[in-house]
Amino acid sequence: MNGIENGSRPSIVIAYHSGWGHTEVLAEAVAEGARLANARTTVVAVDRITQDDWDALDSSDGIVFGSPTYLGDVSAAFKTFAEATSRRCVEGSWQDKVAAGFTNSGAMSGDKLHALMSMTILAAQHHMHWVNLGLVAGWNSGTASPEDMNRLGFWLGAGAQTDTDLPPDAVSRADIRTCAHLGERVARVAAQLRLGQAAPL
Numbered sequence: 401m402n403g404i405e406n407g408s409r410p411s412i413v414i415a416y417h418s419g420w421g422h423t424e425v426l427a428e429a430v431a432e433g434a435r436l437a438n439a440r441t442t443v444v445a446v447d448r449i450t451q452d453d454w455d456a457l458d459s460s461d462g463i464v465f466g467s468p469t470y471l472g473d474v475s476a477a478f479k480t481f482a483e484a485t486s487r488r489c490v491e492g493s494w495q496d497k498v499a500a501g502f503t504n505s506g507a508m509s510g511d512k513l514h515a516l517m518s519m520t521i522l523a524a525q526h527h528m529h530w531v532n533l534g535l536v537a538g539w540n541s542g543t544a545s546p547e548d549m550n551r552l553g554f555w556l557g558a559g560a561q562t563d564t565d566l567p568p569d570a571v572s573r574a575d576i577r578t579c580a581h582l583g584e585r586v587a588r589v590a591a592q593l594r595l596g597q598a599a600p601l
Contacts, residue, residue: 410590411440412583413457416466417447417477421568423468423504426560429576430464430502433583439590441583446481458488462498462590463528464583465519469503472511474518482522489525496597498590499523500531502558502579504571516557531589533558533582538574549578558582 412434418424424445431441442460444453457463467478474482488494501519503512523530533555538548545551551574552559560575 408591408594409438409440410461410587410594411442411456411459412462412464412587412590413442413444413460414464414466414583415444415446415457415481417445417468417475417481418466419468419470419475419477420564422560422562422571423466423502425568425571426502426504426558426575426579427466429579430466430558430583430586433580433585434464434587435583436580437584437587437591439583439587447477449481449484458493460497461594462500462531462586463494463523464586465499465501465522467501467503467515467519469505469510469512469515472514474503474515482518485522485526492527495527496593497526497528498531498586498593499526499528500533500557500582500586502560502582504560504562504575506562506564508552508561510561512552512554512559513556516554516559520556529589529593531582531586532556533578534585535578535581546572547574549574549581551575551578 537553
């Protein structure tokens, strides 16, 4: 992965909730992908959020949202975080930041798309710019493999699957690579937007 020039180095925050540790593994993968693209990264567990975390979110160039999918939507803890952003929504504090999302569930589908859509709507209400996954579907032919990136075939964001009775170190390596790709992509889009905003009209 080629790094971003220092002059356009963006700040990316990964704001996530993880019930059993699986989504936390993916959050760290998103952060690593963004770091490999030379972004400054902060990982924020939204159920333990501090004022320093809020400051990092407010001063960032981009936010990547992450949540497990529970009963077809984001977790209650992530929803609590989302609702706590309402003042920022009204004031436009996050306007024109980039945004993206990732989610994990025990089922292959698990209605993860609905969780990603909830994150997308949250970003839209903040007037943010949503970044899609930017990968073709993997594992969709006789010559493909469950080790392919985007093995579950999502486009809106990164979708992952982990068996519910397995520990966090059982998270699919393909899903980890997919989330790292998302982090890199968000960092690059954020850097491009910074350069565009600095250019004379």
